[in-house]
Amino acid sequence: MKIFLTLITLFTLAFSDATIEVIKKVESLPSFGVEDSSKSYDNTFRLKFFKSLIADLNVISIFNVDRHHRVVDYDDENVDVENKEKNFVLRYQLLEGDSGALNLDLKLFRDNEQVLSKKYKISRKEIYMFVSHAIAYDINKYMGEPSVEWMKRKVIFSRVVKPKKSEIVIADYTLTYQHVIVNGGFNVFPKWANKEQSAFYYTSLDGLKPTLKRVDVKTAKIKTIISSDGMMICSDVSDDAKTLLLTMAMDGQPDVYTYNVNSKKYKRVTKYGGIDVNAQFMERDKIVFISNRLGYPNVFSKKLGSGEVEQMVYYGNSNSACSGHGEYIVYKARESSNAFSRNTFNLHLISTKTDFIRRLTATGVNEFPRFSKDGDAILFIKNYKAQSSIGIIRLNYNKNYLFPLKYGRVQSMDW
Incomplete structure (x- = not known):
């Protein structure tokens, strides 16, 4: 009976903690x-x-x-x-x-x-x-x-086609369907503006200052939102679409800000003298972000309205991108230090409730991870041997799928 109960416990853990690999034989x-x-x-x-x-x-x-x-x-x-x-x-x-x-x-x-x-x-x-x-x-x-609603959602990405020239493309998750919705100029970091995917934000680098713009997908009408010296990126949007997480460099160094869509007012969230970027909502009032406050990029969390900052990741030499969903964080970590060749960057998954770390990729440069809305899958960019692809990781099935881009390089994307 004791052995039987132990087996039940192991299976319960495996299916409740995504950091534990679950392997199903074909x-x-x-x-x-x-x-x-x-x-x-x-x-x-x-x-x-x-x-x-x-x-x-x-x-x-x-x-x-x-x-x-x-x-x-x-x-x-x-x-x-x-x-x-x-x-x-x-x-x-x-x-x-x-x-x-x-x-x-x-x-x-x-x-x-x-x-x-x-x-x-x-x-x-x-x-x-x-x-x-x-x-x-x-x-x-x-x-x-478990639902695979993400299969029916559209992917939006910025494709670099030549130096300082890019296209913003709306596609299905396999990249079989592609529609260029913004071209001409250097436009990067697209981000869906709501769950309905009826609009999106992007950063224009064509003017004197980096400028955040909003596009209505149906009418293609473009609206200017806000500009900032040095840096301007919308890294996440709240579930109710009313609050944006922005990276701006108002005082010379990039910090995380919230932006109220209705009042058009922004508020500084981080006040570190170095670099704080790429904030993502984990909960309604909690964010994760990348900071170099340890002397190298790493993942930290912070409750909005609080001054306390918590280190979230203790593995990896350069953890420069992340995405959060509930208790889970997926992050990009450098795993080699080559002076004369490209380094390997892999994705890892951690839980805020356990000490487990699960490596999700093995080769190439894997970056820009994004959880699906239900947390079942992770979308990411993979660059390997001069080929740029969008990848899907099925967490509960321990499987990865790659969909190569026919031309250009994926700069950033959202799901």
Whole structure:
């Protein structure tokens, strides 16, 4: 009985503390097949959609997904003979609708019995990947797994295309869909302005002073918010979208400020004589930020309205970026000291309630970590061998996925 209770305790800890690695063997996952019954569109587009769907089903990390493209009739009562032994089979058909709309009908079979059916529709086929993401989200929900709402959210990033020239791009999380919304000039550090992703902030470096601007996504209208000598970055936005965390250098050295969106007034939060930057909300009245008050960059926390500052990380030589969610902090740490070649920067996860440290990456320069809204996943930038990618870390499944950028370099991004 004592051994049995110990095992229960270990499993409880593993699934309640994200700093403990959870490894699921592929062989233990349910098998999953996909069948294509499409009647519209050419073979090239059909295969493109199939590959997108397979990728999304792999990212939710709960199935052993068969990559074979099998074509069947949508009204067949039984699954394809090659899928007969699969635990789950998804069958879909793409249909072209009026005015170029893309329609999709779907059936899900479990042990050869239909258990789910759904219909999807989007205005044009070019944004097919969002249907693929929605299907994976719905399958994950049907299985009773933790939400993957982040799959349906858009990513915004700044892409450097030449010296002092950049584009701000809105994309899906796989970078398959990309829409340049701001170009011309040097515009960096985009940040979503609200949960609805209907607007965003960014820093313009084209004027005499770095200037924070706000863009309405629907109308593309740009509004100037505030300027500062030396530095101006919106590093985070409160859940109610009413408070911004800014890095400004009003007195020559960068400090963290709060900015009230309604009153348009700012308030200084840190008053250290060195560098305080990149603040993130952990709770409504608590932030984490990067400071060099130890002589090198490290992660600290502070309650708003309090003068006390607490060191959060005790591992790493140069911890220069972080993101917080509840009790967890993910941070970037330098792990090499090469004088004549690029150093390795990896991401690590800690909990404020335990002493565990979990390394999340292994090679290259990994930076700009961002938690998903539900804390289930981490988005980050990876630069390795002249290739810039956006990565996804599934914390509860111990899996990483990379989506390379076709050209340019990702400067910063938000989710």
